[in-house]
Amino acid sequence: MPKLTIVTDAWHPQVNGVVRSIETTNRELKAMGVEVSMITPEPFRSIPMPTYPEIRLSLATPGRIGRMIEAQRPDYVHIATEGPLGLMARHWCIRNKRPFSTTYHTRFPEYVAARLPVPLAWLYAFVRWFHNRGGACMVATESLRRELAARGINNLCLWSRGIDTAHFRPREKSEKPFGLPRPIFMTVGRVAVEKNLPAFLDLDLPGSKVVVGDGPAREELQARYPDVLFTGVKHGEDLARAYAEADVFVFPSKTDTFGNTILEALASGVPVAAYPVTGPVDIIPAGSNAGALDHDLQIACIAALQASPASARRLAETYSWEAATQQFFDNVVEAKEQRRKRGLRQRFGARPAEIDAHGRPATE
Known part of the structure; x- marks a missing residue:
């Protein structure tokens, strides 16, 4: 049975797409026969992240992370986040010549720049430094790649x-859901600056607006938009x-790398209105009638009212966690192979195509 260790700074009690993706992938990996071990913030002391106290930053050292990885004896190591645990795991893997893969889950540079006066160029330099030493950097969409x-x-x-199309599914609608008149325009997710919520909340739309979720911007936005229902x-x-x-x-949002909530809505038979940016453009193809994308979000919202709930549901049904998890594990395996080939190139000076299946220069 192959063994995989996943290192992540994003974990419970956080509620976001990164945590849900890792949690669901773990379940599917175990069903595939992969033994998964986790290194998460749970056993570490932590401090609140500046400007976003709901996220805790773990106080860890490479030595402790390394001992935890060694104790799990994994065949593969995957580093899911660029936070303190991810940094320590990366340091240990490089020092000990252990292959690893990474994921670019969130637009880390844009999220930091929205909170702190740090130039984007510096932040992308950090992202290159972090991810380029791994054997594979996973991204959710072709446009992001x-x-x-x-x-x-x-x-x-x-x-x-x-x-999960059994959990998220169309249901009979109430006449006045939440006690509000229809149509209901809803968004779900973290109530934070990077989610660009005022672009939605400022719109002049018929019916009612509902925000499901919590975050550091909720108190301010709830006071600013008293006619909007914030459910928590x-x-x-x-x-x-x-x-x-x-x-x-x-x-x-214009900064998400995918948009898990888009799939949850589609599976629920709810058409989607969004900007034509990474994530929405990859999930909702032109002509699908599952929603509407426009640089004017108001136009997209009104057009989505005419989209087909049945088409939204059919589109969601094409997304399988089983297939996504197989894709994930194939990438993890390939990352180790790429690290092996990189070592051979350094040793022999051979290009990948010149290395045979036995790990020797094909020209020998």
Whole structure:
């Protein structure tokens, strides 16, 4: 049975797409026969992240992380985040010549620049430094792969996402959900600056607006938009029922790398309105009638009212967690192979095509 260690700074009690993706992938990996061990913030002392105290920064050392990895005796190591645990794991892997793969889950440079006066060029230099030493850097969409390749990030490969279509599904709609008049325009996710929520909340739309989720910007936005219903965080069946009550799901973010909430809405039979940016353009193809994309979000919202709930559901059904997890594990295996070939190139000076299946220069 292959053994995999995943190192992540994003974990419970955080509620976000990164945590959900890792959690679901773990479940599918175990069903595939992969033994998964986790290194998460749970056993570490931590401090609140400046400007976002809900996220805790673990206080760890490379030595402690290394001992934890060694104790798990993995065949493969995957580093999911660029936070303190990810940095320590990266340091240990490089020092000990251990192959590893990484994931570019979030637009780290844009998220930091939205909170701190740090130039984007510096932040992307850090991203290149972090990810280029791994054997594979996984991204969720083809458009993001092209974008990051143009910024000098190497070894990029695709890892898509899936959706639980039994949990998120169309349901009978209430006449006045949440006690509000229809149509219901809803968004779900972290209530934070990078989600660009005012672009949605400022729109002049018929019916009602609902925000499901919590975060550092909620208090300010709730005071600023008294006519908008902020429900707070919902989980499980409550979340699934909330999605199914919406008439249009609005995704105002321009910085997400995928948009798991888009799939959750589509699976619930709710058309999506969004900007034509990375994530939405990759999930919602032109002519699908599952939603509407426009640089004017108001136009997209009104057009999405005419989209087909059945088409939204059919599109979601094409996303399988089983297929996405197989893609993930194939990338993990390939990352180790790439590290082996890199070592052989350094030893023999051979290019990848000149290295045979036995790890020797093919020209010998």
